[in-house]
Amino acid sequence: MWGTGLALLLTATLAQAQGLSWEQGLRSDAPDRYTVVRGDTLWHISGRFLRHPWQWPEVWQVNPQIRNPHLIYPGDVVYLYDCNGRPCLGLERGQGEVRLSPEVRRIPVREAIEPIPLDTVRHFLRDHRVVDDPESLDELAYVVAGNDRRIISGAGDRIYARGELESGQRYGIYRVGERYSDAATGETLGLELISIGRARAGHSEDGIALMEVLSASQEVRNDDIVLPLEERELISEFVPRAPDHDVDGTILAVPGGVRFIGRLQVVALDRGRHDGLETGHVLQVEQQGERVVDPRTGESLRLPGTDAGLVMVFRPYERMSYGLVMQATRSLEVGDRLHNPRRGVGVVQR
Template sequence: MAAAQAQSLSWDQGLRSDAPERYTVVRGDTLWAISGRFLSHPWQWPEVWQVNPQIRNPHLIYPGDVIYLYDCNGRPCLGLERGQGEVRLSPEVRRIPAREAIEPIPLDAVRHFLRDHRVIEDPEALDELAYVVAGDDRRIISGAGDRIYVRGDLQRGLRYGIYRVGDRYSDAATGELLGLELVSIGRARAERSEGDIAVMELLSANQEVRNDDIVLPLEEYELVSEFLPRAPDHDVDGTILAVPGGVRFIGRLQVVALDRGRRDGLETGHVLQVEQQGERVVDPRTGESLRLPGTDAGLVMVFRPYEKVSYGLVMRAVRTLEVGDRVHNPRRGMEVAQQ
């Protein structure tokens, strides 16, 4: 492979002061974590490991590979040693099973979340969706293996998700309703219909299915497994809306809901800095109420943008994050702790 020059980084900027000369990749590593050993900002790995920004995550790294620093025409580059001989990272793509390569981020956390959560962007459409009207033998709650009756237009033989309304996402400043969170209760298959009443078999349930639960076709959303982390190319200023599940205090690798979405320019892979609001104090001379500057507290990467809201994964948290913390474009001028 050809050498990849770190065009935007120099030896004294962008690299961690304690960056190792060599690092051997181990099972369980992620590209983000490996980059964090070398770079002050791990999400900048595409600027070091590829020349062409149009190529999505071309570097495929495996346990046992060795990443090392070397001089590339006066700038730092990352080299890669495999089992036989020495190669350099480049924008060439090799077709290999994804399970063998090191993941860009801990994807299991994202996969599990997407299976169990989704957003309705038009809450007014909620009344038009199919819903559970009864359980077998007049039960008001049902479990896996039971039959349920659903009112709505369902297709025989298809599998559906059963959901319950969770959080209502609203803009704190304007009051605009941004969407409704739906939490997965289980899955069912439509067996037959009479009029607008369908008989369904419950295939799985992680909670008891109740009357009025919502029935929807399973969401066809393919998880992007080759994230290209990057800062938004325009200013984004929003807040953490909620933590699905009702948790208030937030740590690393937790999912958060943000009050910005596709209409605000957010895309999969966009990295945002979390800033905690500064304390309010009283000026000892004038008696004025003053707000102290905010404190950088972490990084969030967007993995599922909707029109008005987004879900993001906390990739770094140097302090406990909270609902209401501000998110904005990341600053590059400060070295951060490895995560």
């Protein structure tokens, strides 16, 4: 659960597993105490103390001072202390818990601190999905006509769709977006589908179903795709961590066509489940070094690349993934390289 992940953050003991010292594990400007405020996130809080916010799940150990630490709330205090020569993080419960014998009353879950800015992810997942095999589109249900011979339809209108549709079931209506391809081989990695709206299927005859459009962000057109609504919960498996194997990929695209990329923007990556990526994996972004001319030999040289940010995978598909830019020291671009985070070098959040 999200709450379990949050508990791990503040019950982290940096001395375990990695053997981090005061110098290795903490930021030089880490505070002694920090009071959690509304709007904080797991990443933001851990980044105030740790040089690498994504490292905390790898080194955590339950702090015996905290009993059943399921959630972190505004008003709780995170404090730094020494345990056997190593830095540890403790938690003092603030306004998030009121002890009333014989029960403990907690602030509702909706007011607890989130791991990352979830609204950005939820909004994106509501409007985007990927088909791994574009050839399968021919087998999916699709809009064949609007009611009264309308070319476009909207909320409250009726449409006709052809395909296997179950009466009474709600479906998503999608339009084909960008075709994601491998830059080197040209291989198709996935086909983006953009949400247009939702509709409920009614009675059907000879494979054609009458549907009522329940909501629409754009006009519904003939040939739009009709798919069962996708379950998109990001709860139990969402724990930020480095991949346990080498990853070498690139930023494939930015949904919406933006060229320069900043913090909290969604990016498409050219690696997916086939390459071992999972929800929560954190990748370093490396920008290619500039080309310069050797002043003595006249040779064209490529300068070493520069680490420029961190991306967290939140929705992996078979051959590609969607990720959220968590940190950026400069504007990122399509084509920037992705690899495992470097433990020796921190990235300053901008």
